[in-house]
Amino acid sequence: MNAQKRTRTSTGFYSHQHLKLARLPIPPPGLRILPTVRGAEKYTSSGPCVEGSASGPYHALMPDPAPECSPALRTDESSPAPSSIRLNEIFHSIQGESSRAGERCVFVRLSGCHLRCSWCDTEYAFREGTKREVASVLQEVLAIECSVVEITGGEPLLQKAVHQLERALLDAGRIVMIETSGACDIAACDPRTEVVMDMKAPSSGECDRNLESNIEALRSHHEVKFVIGNREDYDWSRDAVERHGLAERCRAVLFSPVFVQAKGLEIAGAAGLEPRELAEWILEDRLPVRMQLQMHKFIWEPSMRGV
Ligand code: SF4
Numbered sequence: 001m002n003a004q005k006r007t008r009t010s011t012g013f014y015s016h017q018h019l020k021l022a023r024l025p026i027p028p029p030g031l032r033i034l035p036t037v038r039g040a041e042k043y044t045s046s047g048p049c050v051e052g053s054a055s056g057p058y059h060a061l062m063p064d065p066a067p068e069c070s071p072a073l074r075t076d077e078s079s080p081a082p083s084s085i086r087l088n089e090i091f092h093s094i095q096g097e098s099s100r101a102g103e104r105c106v107f108v109r110l111s112g113c114h115l116r117c118s119w120c121d122t123e124y125a126f127r128e129g130t131k132r133e134v135a136s137v138l139q140e141v142l143a144i145e146c147s148v149v150e151i152t153g154g155e156p157l158l159q160k161a162v163h164q165l166e167r168a169l170l171d172a173g174r175i176v177m178i179e180t181s182g183a184c185d186i187a188a189c190d191p192r193t194e195v196v197m198d199m200k201a202p203s204s205g206e207c208d209r210n211l212e213s214n215i216e217a218l219r220s221h222h223e224v225k226f227v228i229g230n231r232e233d234y235d236w237s238r239d240a241v242e243r244h245g246l247a248e249r250c251r252a253v254l255f256s257p258v259f260v261q262a263k264g265l266e267i268a269g270a271a272g273l274e275p276r277e278l279a280e281w282i283l284e285d286r287l288p289v290r291m292q293l294q295m296h297k298f299i300w301e302p303s304m305r306g307v
Contacts, residue, residue, distance in 0.1 A: 085161045086111040087137060088129040088154065091306040092144050096296035098177065098196050098223055099252045105148045105177075106141050110162065113154040115181055117204040119229060119258045119270035124305070125154040134164045142172055150177040157184035166190050179225075183209035187217040195222040196254075199240060201233035203258070203270070215244050222250045229258040229273055234281050247288035255282060255289045259297055 088109040095105040109122070111129030141149055149169050156162050157180050169176045170192050178189055179196045183206070186195050197214060200206040204227065218224065224246050226237035237255065240246065246253045260272030275293055282291055300307045 082161045083134050083164065084131050085134060085137065085159050085165065086129045087132045088125045089306060090137070090140055092146060093307045094296060094299060095148065095150065096294045096299075097225070097256065097292055098254060099290070100148060100177065100194075101292060101295050103148055104146050105150050106144050106146045108137065108141060108149060108151045108165070110151065110153045110156045110159055112158055113181070114158060115155065115183055115200070115204075115206045115209060117181075117200065117206050117227075119204065119227065119272075121259070122154065134161055134168070137165060138168050138172075141169065142174075147173075148175045148177065150179060152179040155181050155184060157186070157188065163188060163190065166193055181206070181209070182214055183211060185211065185217070186214050186222075191219065194251075195219070196225055197222065198225050198227065199237070201226055201228060201236050203229035203233050207236075215249075218246075218249045220249070220251060223252045223254055224250050225254040225256060227256050227258055228278055229270060231281075234278065238285060238287060241287065241289060253289040254292050255287075256292050256294065259294060259302065262302065 088111045090106065090108050092104070092106050095101055095103045109125055111125055111127070113120075113126055151162060151166060156178055162178075166176055166178065167190055170190055175194065176190070176192070177194045177196055178186075180186060180198065182197045182199050186197055189195055195218075197218070199210050226233070226240070228234050228237055234255075241253055255278060257273040257275050257278045258270055260274060275291075279291055282289060296307050
């Protein structure tokens, strides 16, 4: 996204209108634009993508054109959706977040994300993964006898074929959750799906990527999650809850502190927030939210993957 054309609304949202107006710079012939660090682009002429390579370049697993979640990336019923997805991992674990925390759940993590949250704990999903047929992923997930499936990422809504998988799982009788950044259009999701939509607070560095149109698309069985790293994030999140009446719109509003990493494993620029501090702020303000900790990080090593 051309930073000069990015317009932040007074509410901290980024509207579809702005997305439609925004244009990427035109790359030299034969080259395409790739994200490097937040707010920057570079050009590459590197050869075909090497799928399935865990050490492959980041761009190898990103959608082409450049990964900006625009309306053009929404599922369009008039054009055939691809039948394959870029999959990072499938695993069976305990759901660590949301109103379903504590339930058994199969996680389907898709590859690629167009955001770079300061506290992101799944950066490996930016790069790693394999191209898989939707039918094969479906078969693998259904083989695990578990009624709840969460499709996550990365950003799962960047891939059109996610909706094929979503619908197939729902039709097979599974409860489907999709966890999304809030920077992609959730209206494209099946109405039966339980969307858990992150709203990015200031310390994420991605606050201006929240899509205002997603607020109207929220349903009563959806949940909105705020990851809170400091007092500024808390105040911003509390204001958003009140301004949009989120507690009335959704099944739950989740407040989650940025996980305090162990010494030596800190994420640069994301110090973490002590849960007690967040708890005391919520109690003081009597907020209608559900505080949550990432349960899986207490059951297993916080950095362990596949749990
Ligand atoms: S949206 Fe999720 S996967 Fe993407 S950078 Fe943010 S935390 Fe990481």
